[in-house]
Amino acid sequence: MAVTETRHTRYEPNQFEAKWQDRWEDEALYRAEDFLPKPKYYLLNFFPYPSGAGLSVGHSKNYVPTDVMARYMRMRGYNVLFPMGWDAFGLPAENEAILRQVPPQENTARNVANYKRQLKLQGTSFDWTREINASHPDYYRWTQWFFLMMLRKGLAYRATGLQWWCPQCKTILANEQVVNGYCWRHTDQPVERKELEQWYFRITDYADELLESLDDLDWPERIILMQRNWIGRSTGAEITFTARDSAGNSYPIPVFTTRPDTIYGATFLVLSPEHPLVDVLASPEQRGDVMQYQQRAARETEIQRLSTERDKTGVFVGAFATNPMTGEEMPIWIADYVLMGYGTGAIMAVPAHDQRDFEFAARYHLPVREVIEGPPGAPGGEGAYAGPGTVVNSGPFDGLDADEAKEAITAALTEKGVGHAAVTYRLRDWLVSRQRYWGAPIPIVYCDTCGMVPVPEDQLPVLLPPLEHFAPGEDGRSPLANDPNFVNTACPACGGPARRETDTLDTFVDSSWYYLRFASPHEVDAPFDADAARYWAPIDLYVGGAEHAVMHLLYFRFFTKVMADAGLVPFREPAPRLRNQGTMHGANGARMSKSKGNVVTPDSVVAEYGADSLRAYICFIGPFEADAFWDPTGINGVHRWLSRVWDMAQPMAVDREAGEPEELELRRAINKTIKRVTADLEGFQFNTAVSTLMELSNLMQRLRPALERAEVWRWATDQMLLIMAPLTPYISEELWSRRGGGESIHRQAWPEYDEVMTIDEVKTIVVQVNGKVRDRLEVPQSEDMESVREQALSSPKVQPYLAGKEVAKVVVVLDKLVNIVVR
RNA sequence: GCCGGCGUGGCGGAAUGGCAGACGCACGGGACUUAAAAUCCUGGACCGAAAGGUGUGUGGGUUCGACUCCCACCGCCGGCACCA
Structure with a gap:
């Protein structure tokens, strides 16, 4: 057997990532607890539809940076609500089920399990005890409840009109779902017009407020503009x-x-x-x-x-x-x-x-x-x-x-x-009925004697029955219309024979109130517990793609205003702060998708490099809001960085004194790094946060021979791991525990920095002549600028440029530069 | 057509109006190795032998000083598009 006298083990993330996933879950590390006296922070991703295709690294561009924020805010001492759930109703889910010839219930359950596994794999810190699913009766019961509330408040109505019909979806679409005359899901399918009786929500009643309160939102300008144009006052x-x-x-x-x-x-x-x-x-x-x-x-x-x-x-x-x-x-x-x-x-x-x-x-x-x-x-x-x-x-x-x-x-x-x-207004009322199976049944009954009768609240939910033939028909009616057991019912008012409404609700109704369900996901007497909602909502930071600019993001604002008017919530905007992540494109430049054949899965990346490399690379690849191109070799850089960190942060005996200049340099570097990374994370600049950490480890690599057995090295390494913890939770935790850090690194406080220690001992002053750099002066930090000015004027490197010229002006910028203007 | 946003090395990108190209990728050179991989060291915007000069889409402007601010134009991306 060969003697492998390496000092340390190699960085092999697969050896420990799964272990920590389980342990974090067992220890309920990310459980959000209602009503803690700490300040709360509600961080939410757009409600995802769990597709059979699973997650790609494109999705990571959303989930990873958001998770970094969640972890960072916990370390900052916030009570963080970071939940996840499933927008499981809807056409894509149903179409997939039809294609696979599996009931949507079953298909959805399988997809959800896969999504969840993939999310955990990437080290996301969701509180899974709050998981919700829009297609479960205990959820859609309340979607139906909201429909009845709209009806009660005169905001839901039924009307006949020419409506957009997608022959492929075989259902009516809302105006927002028609793009230049084409279906939003079938971009080569022109929509047709059908004269049908449909249900609407009176969103136009709120047009003015939806428009005016845009001014108060910290949202991307682009989205605000799109909403403003869409409302079109x-x-x-x-x-x-x-x-x-x-x-x-x-x-x-x-x-x-x-x-x-x-x-x-x-x-x-x-x-x-x-x-x-x-x-x-x-x-x-x-x-x-x-x-x-x-x-x-x-x-x-x-x-x-x-x-x-x-x-x-x-x-x-x-x-x-x-x-x-x-x-x-x-x-x-x-x-x-x-x-x-x-x-x-x-x-x-x-x-x-x-x-x-x-x-x-x-x-x-x-x-x-x-x-x-x-x-x-x-x-x-x-x-x-x-x-x-x-x-x-x-x-x-x-x-x-x-x-x-x-x-x-x-x-x-x-x-x-x-x-x-x-x-x-350009905005029209929101058409919410769909002639499809996989959605929440509209809780209405038609009685020959009493006419249209809402299903009483205590009879909710109107259960979606399992159907053998759930594919949509050609007749413009929901498949539910073919199930006599569902259709025929007793009138809630007179008890006589009656027929149920067979249309189901647009999935955007499900996602219009889900953010409140997370506050009390298991509440049985109401859509959400009022106190819990008051504690957690509104969403402090909402993160998702720009493609929902005028659909979900308009609808859920409308819902919130209606709920506010109904006294259900004390605020009128669901998400005061919104950020859009950029789109991830495949190496071939196309948007990452199965049909383009350029999908990279988190599974394959994690298997090869580990989840932390994936996370760091996603953060490092470019600005959060910008589109990015997956470069399969690019991840090497962050992986090498983590390997070096792994090597330099192994536990080390402390038995030497540090050289003073090196020790000071390291202390300053740590303080500067904390300061910069703090600012970067606050400003959603994950790419520079990673590069700052890389700079730190490059410096430490250089100082390592001089310092690695000194006390300051141990301190510095601890600090570095703490700063890395939100970005790369696994390696940070593993090293933290090997170093005897005690309780999980993810329960530690975010490190503080000392402003004085972020300032270098010497400052570099740039000397320019007519705006061109001619010299650099290294002077003590305390040197006053008057003296710097004299040194600049007498600098040998500057002299040739002054010879025979008249000095017209000398511009002195504190701690930065001296510009000598000559004629 | 109208409204936004963006143009920086071979590539991703960095830079409160003050040293352009941080940090990486890829690439070249070197060390280690029988060899390779891995790792480590090292180089590089461009022109020039050098001194030096030129460079952030193009042209102007403001300023002591502009990638950054202003004007015009070009290009790319996105949104809207008979909304009276």
């Missing part, structure tokens, strides 16, 4: 024009405009093809054309209709309306560029000052009347003028600035009773 006026049909009957047509100042320039009205007055107003001569156009518009896909490139088309209705300001007669047209779902579904067309109206007028030879004159020299040319200017051709309002005219004309309209200031 426009201010202007609603103006009532009076239309007459060919028989001489009058009908009011309200229009919404953001430019009431241009009303004198309105030369025709345009109604949406679906506008209810179209049928009434169409003249006998025009009726044929009008109906043909309406049918064509109905057939158009959303993509065709939304295309801005396409020429504007329309048809004259055969009727006229009176402009309430001018008394002028204007023709009424229909055109598909006017949408029924926005504003009033009708507009006054001002071709001189609106590009769309201009194009329409040009095509159909309708009159154009200029009423806003731009400043002199303003670009004339093609198209509508939408800029600022002075009002002309507008009777008594001539000469006013356009902004003044907005107010003046709105006031005049109000005075005459034909208009008023108005606000319109």
Whole structure:
């Protein structure tokens, strides 16, 4: 046998990582305890859907840095709530179950077990005693309860309308789930329109608050902007024009405009093809054309209709309306560029000052009347003028600035009773019903005698029955409709025969309140315990991807405001601070996904390098918010670093004195490192935290021969392990225990630093001549700048640049530099 | 088209308006080895023999001094896109 006289063992993370995982769990190291007197910190990741594909290192880009924060905050003395649960309902889960021909219940359970295993593998410190699952009856019971609350408060309603239908998902989608006319899950699947009766939540009631309180959020600017655009608040006026049909009957047509100042320039009205007055107003001569156009518009896909490139088309209705300001007669047209779902579904067309109206007028030879004159020299040319200017051709309002005219004309309209200031939103109500199996059944019963009856709270949950055939049908009905045992029930009001609602709730309803369930995950009498929720919520730091900018993140804000109004929670925003992690791309540059064939699993990385190397590399790879590219060789760097740490932090006898200069240098380095890493972690800069630690270990490597058997070395190594503990929990714990550190390193306090010890004994002063570096002066920290200035001016390296020149100015920056300006 | 964000070595990236390229990857040279791996030491922005000069997408500006602030342009990424 070869003699392997190595002083220490090699760094082999597989030898001890599993051991610590078990021990941490046994010792309940990460259990969050309600109502501790310590300050609380609620750290949460977006609610994940446990996919059969399992986790990739792309997911680690979210979970690892968040876990680092959780561990850091615990060491800072916070009572940290860092829970995990499963957004297990929903289409992807159901589709996967269909594909595998396994009931979704079973499939989900297996996926959850795998996710959990993978998360533990990576050393995440979730409190698993608070694990929740949205597809369990003890959870969705309360999702249903919230639906009833919405209904009670008048915020849930049923309505018929043309809705987006994805032929692949075989269900209706919410507006937020339609992307440029395509399904958000099937990006090559155009959505179609179906006329169906659906359930909605009245999110538009909260549009103003959802918009205004964005200002108070510490969220990425991008997300705030996207929400602001999505809500799309426009201010202007609603103006009532009076239309007459060919028989001489009058009908009011309200229009919404953001430019009431241009009303004198309105030369025709345009109604949406679906506008209810179209049928009434169409003249006998025009009726044929009008109906043909309406049918064509109905057939158009959303993509065709939304295309801005396409020429504007329309048809004259055969009727006229009176402009309430001018008394002028204007023709009424229909055109598909006017949408029924926005504003009033009708507009006054001002071709001189609106590009769309201009194009329409040009095509159909309708009159154009200029009423806003731009400043002199303003670009004339093609198209509508939408800029600022002075009002002309507008009777008594001539000469006013356009902004003044907005107010003046709105006031005049109000005075005459034909208009008023108005606000319109792009945001529509949230469509929450889905014609799919795998979701929370909507707790409603239809009785022939009593009509629609909510299921009483004490009869919740309405259980989702196991179904043999749970795949969606072609008929636009939920598979639940095929189960007579589910459908047929007794009316809760009269006891007579009744039918259950068979649609299920959008999964975004599940994720709109889950963050509160974590406060008291086992509560049986309420969705959450009010005191526990008051203690833990709102979320102090919420972390997830930017793809949920206008879906989940809007819905759960809405839910929170409703809950606040219901007295359930004392705050109106669920997550005052939000951060988005960047996307992890595979080595081939594509987003990491199974279909791109570039998935790297945490399992394979952990097997090869250990979890700490994975964690450190994920942190080191780049800024948290930035996208990253997985470089399979890049991890070597952090792995080598950890191997060196392993080697230098082995327990060592203390039997030598340290050399004083080295000891001081090490002490300073430790203090500086604590200071920097503290600032880095607070600022979410995990990449520089790791590089700071690498610098420290490089320095220690250099000082090691001089110091490794001195007391200061032992102290420094302990400090280093403490700073590393949140980033690399396993190696820190293993070395800590080998060194006899006592209780788990993860129960230790975050190290303090001494400001004085972060300052070097000497300072380096840069000497510039005309901004170019010519010399560097090493002077004692205490040296005053006046003396430094003299030294700089007399520096031999600087002299040649001063020769024959006149010194015009000397700029002195404290402890930093001297810049000599010469002419 | 409109609104954001970003442009720094071969690559990932670092730099309160004050030494550009920290820390790594990859690569070159060397040590150890019969050899290799691993490890350790070492080198490198570019031009130039050197002195020195030039460099943070391009062009201007502010400043004693600009990767950093301002203006214009180019490129990439993201969002929105007939919303009246």
